[in-house]
Amino acid sequence: MTNVFGMDFRIEELLSLLAKEIVRLTETALGEPVTRLTVGWPVRFSEEAVAEELARTRLRQAWQLATDAEISFVEEPVAAIQHFAHRAGLGKRAHVLVFDFGGGTLDVSVSRLEDGRALSLATNGVPIGGDLIDSRLVETRLAPLFGEEARYKRTGLPLPRHLFRRLQSWQTLNELNKPEYVELMDRARFECDQPDKIARLETLVKRNYGLAFFQAVERAKVLLSDAAEAEVRLDAPGLDIAQRISRDEFESAVSPQVRKAEECALEAVAAAKLAPTDIDLVVTTGGSSQIPAFQKMLRGAFPKAEFEASDAFTSVAAGLAVYGS
Secondary structure (H helix, E strand, C coil), X not given: CEEECCEEECHHHHHHHHHHHHHHHHHHHHCCCCCEEEEEECCCCCCCHHHHHHHHHHHHHHHHHHCCCEEEEEEHHHHHHHHHHHHHCCCCCXXXXXXEECCCCEEEEEEEEECCEEEEEEEEEECCCHHHHHHHHHHHHHHHHHCCCCEECCCCCECCHHHHXXXXXXXHHHHHHCHHHHHHHHHHHHHECCHHHHHHHHHXXXXXXXXXXXXXXXXXXXXXXXXXXXXXXXXCCCCCEEEEEEHHHHHHXXXXXXXXXXXXXXXXXXXXXXXXXXXXXXXXXXXXHHCHHHHHHHHHHCCCCEEEECCCCCHHHHHHHHHHC
């Protein structure tokens, strides 16, 4: 349960509020009731089977709470290739891999295009995305600004690791406002060898600069797609962050995720009973798919393929519309 202004909500109820608003806006645009919905979801929410089924059950229930319309679900990369086939009107046969890398998940589909239609051969997915890339930047380049390397003066021991693990994600940062963490930070500021950095962490948490901080991290990440260097900057009383990050440092930080993404794509190709050299076209979609390190990996993994960037933020929704029509 999640408490919002003194009222407890299940996650399905909170999601249904967003779903109801989507339905309302759609009906306003159409001028008639929505009777059928096609909803996209990732190939995989989690690598744990129980968590995976729970996520799908919650999403189904959220939409059922939101509307009486007939609901069908389509894997997001499958929708993306349907949009591409519909838009391109391809007549030749081709094996296409869709690399859908968004904010929360990476989804891959392998399809055969023939006469403008897409036949799905295999899908795969891993729970990595743009948010995790941001977390890696915080972990490797920014956490030391907040005392991650501090030690207790009396014992020489490092501060508890779990304190800084919560710094690495905007979803968990607010947990540091809990009394036990506030007490831990207050005590550490007096007992460690980097009190100024712990004070910066306290300012970030207690003054609720977490969202602004992660927005600054994301801006730098986006800039690094084109620039050799970018700066994470956040000017606020008690913070004054100005950390420069090079493209090389960024690519080193995300190298485990690049390897994981390559494994995911190659597993999908193998599941389709194809070789990497059988892929004729790689279609990338989702904002994170434009990160150069991932582009380079894909070009190395599929050397004979042509590459096309589909509409990074709308291709899945457009493909869902094709499915629903």
